[in-house]
Amino acid sequence: MCGIFGMVRGGGRPVESNVLAAMKTALHHRGPDGNGIFAEGPVGLGNTRLAVVDTAGGSQPVIDPSSGAAIVYNGELFNHLELRAELESVGWCFRTHSDTEVVLAAFCVWGEDCVLRFNGMYAFAVFDPKARRVFIARDPAGIKPLYLTETADGLAFASEAKALLPIAGRRPDWQALWGYLTYGYMAPDCSPFAGITKFPAGSLAWIDLELPAARLAVRPYWQPRFGCGAPLAEGEAVDRLDALLSQAVKHELMSDVPVGLFLSGGLDSSAVAYYAARRHGQAISSFGLAFEETTHDESNDARTVARHLGIEHKELMFSPALVREGLRRVTETMDEPFGDSTVVPLLMLSRFAREHVTVVLTGWGGDEVLAGYPTLTAHRVASLYRRLPGMLAHGLVPALVDRLPVSDKYLSFEFKARRFLRGMKLTPEQQHFLWMGYFDDAFKHALLTPDVTAQVAQQDSLAHFAGMAAGMAEPTLTDRIMHLDFRYFLHGNGLFQADRMTMAASLEARVPLLNKQMLDFALPLPAGLKMAGGTPKGLLKKALAPHLPPAILSKPKKGFGPPSGHWVRSVFGPLLDHLFSRERIEAQGILNHATVARLLAEHRELKADHGRTLWALMSLQLWYDRFILDQASPLERAA
Known part of the structure; x- marks a missing residue:
């Protein structure tokens, strides 16, 4: 796991070493174990390294001595041993045991099709000096980040937007921030800085160095498709899910440094803990949080799972002093505004875990892949609510909800009832983002000054979701909602904070529930099968029923909510x-x-x-x- 950065210029103009040095400094926290820069004429590539695989021999950039091709790579390739054997069988000679060298060799042998063979989380760039081109790719789920900015004659890229500020400047993008105030996170294609965007997940690109201005030619090599697969018997689906989860966790336990678990007591992290304990035994440790506020504390559930699985559990009590310290550190680190307060305890938990391990396995992605969000059930209820007479739907019921007392309890009935009534006149896809979001467009006009709103060309934050839904291949509303959550909430909220907060602590977070083999199996499953028994994540619960305490399997969805x-x-x-x-x-x-x-x-x-x-x-x-x-x-x- 690393931070990567680079700069490419057209017309043969050399890159500037001082710019590369500034980018390296900005990403030091992502890789405190080493760094390196490759510069050859119009191409500069750099890396800051967190050593996880081949700690002694995996320094970057890696250069192939025969072709001169050079790579910088951020991530982990979980099938690198299998690919290494395949490449050796066709005559490739490796000099290190690192997965970075496997990625470079795969590119040299198979070209851009190499990404179709990868099972991992990654963002990388390869300079091919013979073809005079640079190749860039990012993993299918978008687990590892990559930001871009264009210059007058080329472009630059980096694992975090802050590394591009010396090039792009410090200007807010109010169109992107208008969206932030709706979603609570940045949309998957933009950043809060004018001139800085995100390289799309599941995509690859070429940059031709012979052009006067080096520009990207981007195209997707993978796209999510929900519910479009062939029907499968429930028993067979349970057995295959169990086998794939076991295999995914086995692959992602791969490491030359200590590995642990984040354990909240929720179903997803408990599932990962079960398969990890079965593979790794009691030697693996789990890490969790306890809150003084009992309405938000789930630490007893985490301890219950740890005891049941026989693993050592380490707990951090999140005191007011840690809350203040956490926000201070988040503010220094987080180069995007973020509406979810989970980042504060997550950063401090990551720092706590880093005292013991270098890698953690987490449960992120289970809700998006296996239909875990309560909103999926709420949409079914909403379809019935829309059929009520107007006097009830828009008069009596909202008046009763307005009289409910305000509660600090996490996901209280009052909070859910008020949220449910929002956007009943919108399409379900638009309503979904209103349910999940923060400020509607009308309120933003009262919140922001006219000088700011004048800089926002498109002020309907939800308009494009209706068009997106119409163009989707998914057969049901539930599948379309899951697709949108995968592209927006998972990328913008879950994976963003997972990467940014763990890497701020120089800790690598892995997400076995988003393993490529899991995606290929689970995404095409019919939504009704994923919600077996009519409950969110019903299929996962059936797969885990023999292995986890009944109280964990039956507990209502709560999430990590400070x-x-x-x-x-x-x-x-x-x-x-x-x-x-x-x-x-x-x-x-x-x-x-x-x-x-x-x-x-x-x-x-x-x-x-x-x-x-x-x-x-x-x-x-x-x-x-x-x-x-x-x-x-x-x-x-x-x-």
Whole structure:
């Protein structure tokens, strides 16, 4: 696992060594074990290395002595031993035991088709000096990130957007940020910085160095397709899922350094823990969090699973002091605003785990791949709700819901009821993002100043989802919703925070539930089969029924939800007063002070639960101060 970066220029103009050096410094945290730069005329490639496989011999960039081809690579290739044997059978001679060299050899032998043989998580770039081209690719699920920016005569890329700021500059992209205020994360094709975009998942690209201005020619080599497979008997599906999960975890335990688990007590992390314990035995350790707020604490479930599987469980109590320290470190690290407060405990858990291991297996991706979100059931109910008489649907029921008392309980009935009623006049696909989101477009006009909204050309944040849904091959609404969650929520929320927070602690996170073999099997399964018994993740529950405690299998979906509503009232109250003071807001000219002040007052007086939205605004403001204005964090003096 590493950070990679590079610069390509057209017309034979040489890359600038000082720019490459600045990019390397920005990505040091991703690879504290070593670094290297390859520069040859118009091409510069660099790497910062976290040594996991072949710790002694896997330094990068790797250069093939016969062809001169050079590679920088971020990720893990879980089938590299099989591919190594295949390449050796056709005469390839390896000099190291690293998977990076296998990726380079595969490219040299099979060209761009090499990615069709890979089972892993990766983003990499190869310079082919004979063809005078550069090749770039990213894994199918988008587990490993890659950002791009164009220059006058070429382009640059890096594992994190912050490494491109010396080239692209520090300008906010208000169109992208308009979307952030809806979703709570950046959409999969953009960044919050003007001129910086994301290289698409499951895609490859060539850059021709002979052109006056080197530009990307991008095309997909893999795309998700949900529910489009042939029918399968439930018993056979359970057996195949069990075998594939076992195989995926076995592959992803591959490492030359200590490996552990993130364990929350939820179904997905418990599933990974079961298969890892079966393969690895009691030598593997799990790591989890405990919250002082009992409404959000699931630590007892994690301990129950660990005891049941006979693995050693290490727990971090997330105290108010750690909350403050966590946000300070997140603010210094996170180069995108992020509306989900999970990043704070995740970073501190990653730092805690890094004291013991270098790699962790996690449960991310299970909800998107195996139909785990409660919203899938909610959409079925919503289709019935739309048939109610208008007096009930738009009058009596909303009036009753408005009278419900505000609760700090995670996913309280009041929160879910209010959320459910949003967007009943939209298409289901659009309503889904309104349910999952933060601010609607009308509220954003009251939240942002006219100077900012004037920079947003497309102000309907949900319009394109109707067109996307119409063009999808998926046969059912449930499959279309899962596809959209895979492309948006998984990429923008789950995988983004998984990569960014673990790598900030120099810890590698792996996601066996998104293993390529799992994707090829699970995505095409009919939605009804994944939700066997009519319950989210029903198929997974049947596969795990012989192996996990019944209480874990039957517990309602909760997710990893810190008490952000409580935090913004208490531990971060002074910080919000500082960030959103009238003087400060009016001087910056971005937010409307009266609107923000109303949100704060209603939340503090328990008239409404604005915990999520206030956190999203706080994250936006902290990001703007740190990465646009380049100011020191106000956390030390304000918190």
